[in-house]
Amino acid sequence: xxxxxxxxxxxxxxxxxxxxxxxxxxxxxxxxxxxxxxxxxxxxxxxxxxxxxxxxxxxxxxxxxxxxxxxxxxxxxxxxxxxxxxxxxxxxxxxxxxxxxxxxxxxxxxxxxxxxxxxxxxxxxxxxxxxxxxxxxxxxxxxxxxxxxxxxxxxxxxxxxxxxxxxxxxxxxxxxxxxxxxxxxxxxxxxxxxxxxxxxxxxxxxxxxxxxxxxxxxxxxxxxxxxxxxxxxxxxxxxxxxxxxxxxxxxxxxxxxxxxxxxxxxxxxxxxxxxxxxxxxxxxxxxxxxxxxxxxxxxxxxxxxxxxxxxxxxxxxxxxxxxxxxxxxxxxxxxxxxxxxxxxxxxxxxxxxxxxxxxxxxxxxxxxxxxxxxxxxxxxxxxxxxxxxxxxxxxxxxxxxxxxxxxxxxxxxxxxxxxxxxxxxxxxxxxxxxxxxxxxxx
Amino acid sequence: xxxxxxxxxxxxxxxxxxxxxxxxxxxxxxxxxxxxxxxxxxxxxxxxxxxxxxxxxxxxxxxxxxxxxxxxxxxxxxxxxxxxxxxxxxxxxxxxxxxxxxxxxxxxxxxxxxxxxx
Ligand SMILES: [Zn+2]
Numbered sequence: 310x311x312x313x314x315x316x317x318x319x320x321x322x323x324x325x326x327x328x329x330x331x332x333x334x335x336x337x338x339x340x341x342x343x344x345x346x347x348x349x350x351x352x353x354x355x356x357x358x359x360x361x362x363x364x365x366x367x368x369x370x371x372x373x374x375x376x377x378x379x380x381x382x383x384x385x386x387x388x389x390x391x392x393x394x395x396x397x398x399x400x401x402x403x404x405x406x407x408x409x410x411x412x413x414x415x416x417x418x419x420x421x422x423x424x425x426x427x428x429x430x431x432x433x434x435x436x437x438x439x440x441x442x443x444x445x446x447x448x449x450x451x452x453x454x455x456x457x458x459x460x461x462x463x464x465x466x467x468x469x470x471x472x473x474x475x476x477x478x479x480x481x482x483x484x485x486x487x488x489x490x491x492x493x494x495x496x497x498x499x500x501x502x503x504x505x506x507x508x509x510x511x512x513x514x515x516x517x518x519x520x521x522x523x524x525x526x527x528x529x530x531x532x533x534x535x536x537x538x539x540x541x542x543x544x545x546x547x548x549x550x551x552x553x554x555x556x557x558x559x560x561x562x563x564x565x566x567x568x569x570x571x572x573x574x575x576x577x578x579x580x581x582x583x584x585x586x587x588x589x590x591x592x593x594x595x596x597x598x599x600x601x602x603x604x605x606x607x608x609x610x611x612x613x614x615x616x617x618x619x620x621x622x623x624x625x626x627x628x629x630x631x632x633x634x635x636x637x638x639x640x641x642x643x644x645x646x647x648x649x650x651x652x653x654x655x656x657x658x659x660x661x662x663x664x665x666x667x668x669x670x671x672x673x674x675x676x677x678x679x680x681x682x683x684x685x686x687x688x689x690x691x692x693x694x695x696x697x698x699x700x701x702x703x704x705x706x707x708x709x710x711x712x713x714x715x716x717x718x719x720x721x722x723x724x725x726x727x728x729x730x731x732x733x734x735x736x737x738x739x740x741x742x743x744x745x746x747x748x749x750x751x
Numbered sequence: 752x753x754x755x756x757x758x759x760x761x762x763x764x765x766x767x768x769x770x771x772x773x774x775x776x777x778x779x780x781x782x783x784x785x786x787x788x789x790x791x792x793x794x795x796x797x798x799x800x801x802x803x804x805x806x807x808x809x810x811x812x813x814x815x816x817x818x819x820x821x822x823x824x825x826x827x828x829x830x831x832x833x834x835x836x837x838x839x840x841x842x843x844x845x846x847x848x849x850x851x852x853x854x855x856x857x858x859x860x861x862x863x864x865x866x867x868x869x
Contacts, residue, residue: 362823451821461815614821670824707829711822718832
């Protein structure tokens, strides 16, 4: 989009949002109207990406802190700034330090090499190995960084066999496995953390282990299904492939990273035993890595997703505002959502989540949908979890997720190949998510 | 970037003036990546570059190595990837065109000094 068009679009969004604030909506308080205006602003900016996603997140917090305190008792700027220190933000920041150290010391590559030594050279087995490594790594690291690493590993072979349909399977298997790998843990991808934050705020606490019990089966089954589908759609002609991985020497710093990772993960899974909250445990990696010099200032600058933290904070502040301003209550009563059967609401939010996440950032999509889902009032946990899970299954277009974009950027796969596999995977993912939500989530 | 600050110049050997040079890539533990330039004609030391970022003839691979930070937007990522490959190609073409027209006569350190004082 040209700068001129962007300016025009942004101006139009500002006008529409401002007008929304002054609409005499029946039954909605002045605070509710202002919140509705900010919601419209955030929604339009996040959908169009006219300004960077994080900019919208930051502006959203600012607008709410500016507009709501004058018309709402008991609310001040702190109410909204609190979004920046929400437990999920601390959890994610800690997770970024863990991932940064794993990347810096190539623990991700060491792990991948370890897996690939066990898969042999049969093409489908190698694909399976790559996908398992990708899915596992993206449970702990960002989907983007995992995909970049794994495609770099696969690329030499992919270039060699580029006339073999199987090269497409290799290039698609990685981003798809990264997308579904993110589902397994609360720190796997931001939508999970957003869901957990909103549910905690509504009085429903979900532990790390609890989320894992829902998410991991989906990651596992989806990885197998994707592997199977790609093998059918893009069968190998070649009989043998060999991916080269580097031999990396294990130093003291490697040991520090490995031990910190294991201890952090154990503490995350055993919260019920020791009672230390997940977000507090997440402060362990930054502390250890900074004290020991495993990570430096430079590493922190380049490897921590500050912009994502601001984006997520924007969604949290929006949710707070919707609750305190009465906008949530108004939506609930006006649209008679309480009268709908839980199944309809779960499916409705699942469909919205899939549709939005297919062409916009799934973090931004859940930022918009989960505050709405929380307002529904019936089967809140199931609706919210469904919204988060489905957002990670949207992988139809190159723009659907950063991992998809990276694979597409190789120039060696057609967008139609991605869509062909992506549609089938999204549908299966949707059904599986629904099954998990119905059977396991209470 | 203002046009008057755009310069191109071939590396010249300080001893014999030759423009035929060899780049020697060197990596030592705890030091940044450095490239030593040696005159191919007389073997003299010509210059040393300290590397900020390496881009090969396969810019996609270079970018993959540079992606460390998590991203949230697929759309932004697509733009970034397209822009990167095109930028490398376009800039290389532009440099060659400028070289056709004529290189800057001053020494490279003089050009850099002027740039720093800009
Ligand atoms: Zn010379």
